[in-house]
Amino acid sequence: MNLAKEVFEKLPQPNQSEYTTIIHCYGLNGMGTQAIELYYKMPIEFRDEGIYISVLNACSHSGLVQEARSIFQTIQKKTEKIYSTMIDCLSRASLFEEAQKLIDEYDQDHLPSIVMYTALLSGARKFKNTKLSQNVFDRMEKLFPRMTSVLTSAAVLLANTYASAGDMDKASEIRNKLNKSGQKKQMGITSTVVNGISYEFRAYDRSHPRSKEIYAECEKLSAELLQHGHKYDSSWITRPIDPDETVESVLSTHSEKLAIAWNFVVNPGASSIQLNKNLRICDDCHRATKLIAAIRKCEIIARDANRIHHFTTDGKCSCNDYF
Structure with a gap:
């Protein structure tokens, strides 16, 4: 930059x-x-x-x-895209009533825009507002019944909102409905380039030929994080935990953390790491990456679906935790 x-x-x-x-x-x-x-x-x-x-x-x-x-x-x-961007701004700040007024204002003279409703739904997800999320999703289903791809993503957001609020039963109900419909959610993938070669990781991924080393490094990183005060946030687990799993084991193997671990496996003294995530980085990974950058004295740059995060060696991020 x-x-x-x-x-x-x-x-x-x-x-x-x-x-x-x-x-x-x-x-x-x-x-x-x-x-x-x-x-x-x-x-x-x-x-x-x-x-x-x-x-x-x-x-x-x-x-x-x-x-x-x-x-x-x-x-x-003011075009549809301009309205949508302003609605996104308001929704990120939890100003949902003002955002809804803009949507209503736009809808008076135009066909409804699914992008605006998605922005409102994303904001509700951020603040774990299940009531608003459900209301927005129900309205989206009525207004945009044929936009199955976007509605699938919206349903995933809705399920994640319920999960983050602790209602795993409702989240599972929505996911089961999605599975029965045959609709598949977008898989989160983090890519990274190590020594000139590009690698991709998914959450809980063990497909890499050196996955044992990667998972060992994840355990090492997790121990360092806990030692420095990190507390894994179970609200970012969006599925039921299996009997042989723990909150730590699930969150410590998100795709971002696997990609970071692989960098350290190959280059233990790495001073710079770059990641690309196709979805928004979760809050737990964001907090963990800030700490990892500080503990390992390694600058980490992560591009997610929304922005670029610069994690510096003083344990801060360029987004100032607003993302």
């Missing part, structure tokens, strides 16, 4: 595309304040849908709700 900023600042007269790109990058890297500052410095005539989405998204990922409101109010032509 520093290099991208340096290149941008050397441009004599950045064009619209270059402004959009750097503001988008600021947002992905949790640099919302910088994105807003640049937005107000750029030529007004460059402001279009892409710019608005990028700066609102930057606000969303940094928790800058009031700043997002101010920008949103100045936009004369």
Whole structure:
């Protein structure tokens, strides 16, 4: 990101595309304040849908709700994507009533947008709000009955919300219904490049030929985490635990942790690790990765479905735990 900023600042007269790109990058890297500052410095005539989405998204990922409101109010032509980004910002901040009002406002003159409802559902999942999650999902089923793929993802979110709130029976009921329907949820995969070779890991994955070493390293990392005060959060376990499992054994072998462990197996003194996750990183993995970066003095950069997390050796993350 520093290099991208340096290149941008050397441009004599950045064009619209270059402004959009750097503001988008600021947002992905949790640099919302910088994105807003640049937005107000750029030529007004460059402001279009892409710019608005990028700066609102930057606000969303940094928790800058009031700043997002101010920008949103100045936009004369608000498109579906602009509304959706603002609704995402509000939902991430648990401002569900305000988010719902925007959805209702949009629905008055347009066909309903499943993206907006998904943003609201994701926010409800973040705050373990089962009542809102159920209401939003029920409405999605009525409004978008043919969008089976998105509804499947929404059902998984709903099940995870119930699971995180401790209602495993309801979560299992939803998952069983999904299984009977033949719909499959998206599998979480974390990829990492070690010594020039790309590897992929899934939760509880033992397909790697050196999985014994990887799991041994996971146990070592887990012991270090517990020694430094980490407490595994069972609310992020989204399935019933088998008799031979524990909260620690389940959470310590999420795909992110397996990928990190493999890096240390190959390069015990690694000072930098990069990960790519196709889904949002869970809160337990996020807290654990901050600690691992500090304990092992290794910078870890993780790109998930929403943003880029920079875990530094002082035990912090660029997202400031707002994700």
